[in-house]
Amino acid sequence: MRTMTSDKVTGKEELPRTERALQEIRRDILSMAFAPGEPVSERALEERYGMSRTPIRAALAALIGEGLIVRDPRRGYMIAPIDLQEIHDLFEFREELEDTAVRLACRRARPEDLDALRRTVERGRTDFEVEDWMASGLDVHVELAALSGNPFLRDAVHAAVGRALRLRWLLASDKTQRDAAFKEHSEILDLVAAGDEDEAARKIRLHTQAVRDQILAAVEGARRFLGTRGVVDQTSAQARNDTDA
Numbered sequence: 001m002r003t004m005t006s007d008k009v010t011g012k013e014e015l016p017r018t019e020r021a022l023q024e025i026r027r028d029i030l031s032m033a034f035a036p037g038e039p040v041s042e043r044a045l046e047e048r049y050g051m052s053r054t055p056i057r058a059a060l061a062a063l064i065g066e067g068l069i070v071r072d073p074r075r076g077y078m079i080a081p082i083d084l085q086e087i088h089d090l091f092e093f094r095e096e097l098e099d100t101a102v103r104l105a106c107r108r109a110r111p112e113d114l115d116a117l118r119r120t121v122e123r124g125r126t127d128f129e130v131e132d133w134m135a136s137g138l139d140v141h142v143e144l145a146a147l148s149g150n151p152f153l154r155d156a157v158h159a160a161v162g163r164a165l166r167l168r169w170l171l172a173s174d175k176t177q178r179d180a181a182f183k184e185h186s187e188i189l190d191l192v193a194a195g196d197e198d199e200a201a202r203k204i205r206l207h208t209q210a211v212r213d214q215i216l217a218a219v220e221g222a223r224r225f226l227g228t229r230g231v232v233d234q235t236s237a238q239a240r241n242d243t244d245a
Contacts, residue, residue, distance in 0.1 A: 018055040026063060029068045029079055030165050030166045035079065036166075036226055036229075036230035037230040039078050040076075040077045042056050084234075085234040087215060088212070091164075094157075094160050094161070097160060101150070104148035105192050106195050109147040113143075114189060118186075120140055121182065140185050141161045142158045144189075145157035147192070164211075168215075170222055171211075185207075188204055
């Protein structure tokens with residue numbers, strides 16, 4: 001399973017060019033080096049990363065599948081804007097998904113696996129850099145889902161949490177929120193170790209809701225920086241269309 005942590009390599013040239021292009025463009029999108037809503041072209045990306053069109057085009061196709069790039073037939077490629085309705089839908093899905101995963105983890109987790117997961121939680125607190133903190137946050141949720149013993153749940157959590165990584169950059173500079181995440185992750189692990197699945201499920205729902213609300217508040221606070229193309233609200237757009245109809 002690939003996480004942000006395992007994507008760190010010392011010899012980039014050892015990677016196939018398509019994989020290297022994908023990693024580097026994805027990293028710059030997640031870190032918001034590319035702004036949401038920003039147009040990009042194959043030629044500009046070729047120059048930026050020093051690669052030919054073939055790996056760049058393949059990477060763009062993969063990023064479209066990940067929801068990080070969108071294609072407009074008239075204007076070419078664009079960094080996917082932040083969609084407020086998608087945030088609500090994504091975290092609603094995560095609540096249900098992680099509730100099931102943590103309940104199974106309460107029944108099936110082995111002590112040695114919980115110890116390993118505690119080290120992952122601690123890593124996000126002690127060796128803080130933005131990328132490391134985000135990677136450990138992803139890993140905590142994925143490893144917790146893996147304790148369910150169900151690989152489909154693990155992979156679904158990986159995809160859902162990974163989809164929100166770009167938004168986590170808006171929170172990464174806030175030490176209060178980093179400390180809160182550490183406390184909440186630790187409490188959930190204690191409940192899993194105790195086999196208290198109802199309380200563990202309640203806690204993970206509260207944690208997911210808190211992250212959602214923090215992200216929505218951060219997006220609202222960053223609207224000026226993100227610009228009119230950087231944030232869209234499909235619900236409001238649909239409501240306007242319904243009114244016009």
